[in-house]
Amino acid sequence: MAKINENYLKLKAGYLFPEISKRVKLFTESNPGKKVIRLGIGDVTLPLPPSIVNAMKLASEEMGTSSGFKGYGPEQGYSFLIEEIIKNDYKPLGVSLSQDEIFVSDGSKCDTGNIQEIFSIDSKIAVTDPVYPVYVDTNVMAGRTGESTLDGRYSGLVYLPCTKENGFQPDFPKEKVDLIYLCYPNNPTGTTITKSRLKEWVEYAKKNNSIILYDAAYEAFISDPNVPRSIFEIEGAKEVAMEFRSFSKTAGFTGTRCAFIVIPKELNGITSNGDKVSINQLWNRRHTTKFNGVSYPIQKAAAACYSDSGKKEVRDNILYYMENAKIIREGISKNGYEVYGGVNAPYIWLKTPKSMTSWDFFDQLLNKIQVVGTPGSGFGPSGEGYFRLSAFGKREDVIEAVSKIGSLSF
Ligand code: MLT
Numbered sequence: 001m002a003k004i005n006e007n008y009l010k011l012k013a014g015y016l017f018p019e020i021s022k023r024v025k026l027f028t029e030s031n032p033g034k035k036v037i038r039l040g041i042g043d044v045t046l047p048l049p050p051s052i053v054n055a056m057k058l059a060s061e062e063m064g065t066s067s068g069f070k071g072y073g074p075e076q077g078y079s080f081l082i083e084e085i086i087k088n089d090y091k092p093l094g095v096s097l098s099q100d101e102i103f104v105s106d107g108s109k110c111d112t113g114n115i116q117e118i119f120s121i122d123s124k125i126a127v128t129d130p131v132y133p134v135y136v137d138t139n140v141m142a143g144r145t146g147e148s149t150l151d152g153r154y155s156g157l158v159y160l161p162c163t164k165e166n167g168f169q170p171d172f173p174k175e176k177v178d179l180i181y182l183c184y185p186n187n188p189t190g191t192t193i194t195k196s197r198l199k200e201w202v203e204y205a206k207k208n209n210s211i212i213l214y215d216a217a218y219e220a221f222i223s224d225p226n227v228p229r230s231i232f233e234i235e236g237a238k239e240v241a242m243e244f245r246s247f248s249k250t251a252g253f254t255g256t257r258c259a260f261i262v263i264p265k266e267l268n269g270i271t272s273n274g275d276k277v278s279i280n281q282l283w284n285r286r287h288t289t290k291f292n293g294v295s296y297p298i299q300k301a302a303a304a305c306y307s308d309s310g311k312k313e314v315r316d317n318i319l320y321y322m323e324n325a326k327i328i329r330e331g332i333s334k335n336g337y338e339v340y341g342g343v344n345a346p347y348i349w350l351k352t353p354k355s356m357t358s359w360d361f362f363d364q365l366l367n368k369i370q371v372v373g374t375p376g377s378g379f380g381p382s383g384e385g386y387f388r389l390s391a392f393g394k395r396e397d398v399i400e401a402v403s404k405i406g407s408l409s410f
Pocket of ligand 1: 040041042043109132187
């Protein structure tokens with residue numbers, strides 16, 4: 001029999017979101033007809049904006065003509081999309097990029113999960129805790145960790161706790177690390193980072209020869225002009241960071257799939273012989289070998305997000321979700337909950353009442369009021385005692401969930 005990759009056996013349970021779906025399915029099977037409100041996984045609920053649908057339709061029709069048909073496209077993405085990304089997402093921030101510093105893909109989950117492949121198996125990894133589970137699980141699968149320990153950590157990984165005590169701002173690693181995953185606006189806590197703190201991270205990375213893997217998937221939800229939208233707003237960041245962005249939450253592409261990574265040419269890694277290697281070239285090699293590009297209609301749809309009408313429609317959807325976030329934040333804090341996030345991010349992070357564990361609170365909400373959220377402990381040991389609510393639900397569901405949570409007493 002073929003031997004398996006035993007690193008997979010180290011993974012604690014199922015991936016967090018399928019685990020939640022499993023529990024909800026069990027509940028609905030034994031309680032048929034009961035309406036369940038889902039504010040767990042951060043999945044969008046508004047339909048795709050009309051300009052985007054129209055661009056997708058036109059591109060599909062073009063593909064049905066002999067003059068417009070396209071086979072394989074450039075693996076890195078079509079230049080019509082990359083140009084729009086540079087012009088609209090980075091130029092206004094004073095960040096100049098060349099086309100070959102952008103790699104279009106089918107999602108930030110894949111990108112943040114796959115990126116570790118181009119780094120040495122010996123790399124020391126730091127993650128904030130709580131954290132988007134993909135960063136951790138993919139490093140476990142690759143064999144960069146030992147077994148999980150009793151407190152829910154994997155040995156070999158460096159955890160940087162983010163709790164209310166430190167204002168959800170992680171301390172710098174106490175030991176030297178090679179790769180640092182940072183996500184701002186943060187999933188799951190919904191908190192943000194200041195420019196001055198981000199500058200300190202860039203300085204830290206320079207001093208320690210580390211690379212920052214900066215996940216900015218929720219950048220579009222920032223409304224405070226002082227909150228940085230990109231790590232490249234920080235001088236010198238191009239030498240120590242790459243950035244992940246996505247159309248998923250920004251423009252409702254969770255089911256449509258389009259994202260990109262920015263890997264500046266200045267970013268280098270090193271071989272065991274001490275030779276410098278361009279991370280951009282290494283990723284290009286990996287990307288062109290394992291990926292054949294996002295489909296033409298989807299890239300046309302993504303480019304339509306930057307048209308005048310597309311921008312407005314995308315903006316309106318973001319405002320809708322951020323109004324949901326406000327309703328949740330204000331509604332539940334009125335009921336005595338300690339609430340964080342939800343101002344520049346579509347996630348609300350709350351402290352469970354009476355020091356209940358995250359999964360106990362999940363079960364109470366599901367069984368008593370049929371509201372589904374995400375247990376904080378699913379994002380890491382420092383998430384224990386916290387709970388995440390997503391603002392991506394339908395308005396009427398959000399209002400109903402807030403009122404039901406308010407009716408609960410513990
Ligand atoms: C989340 O709920 O954390 C996200 O939707 C997961 C993802 O983007 O993969």
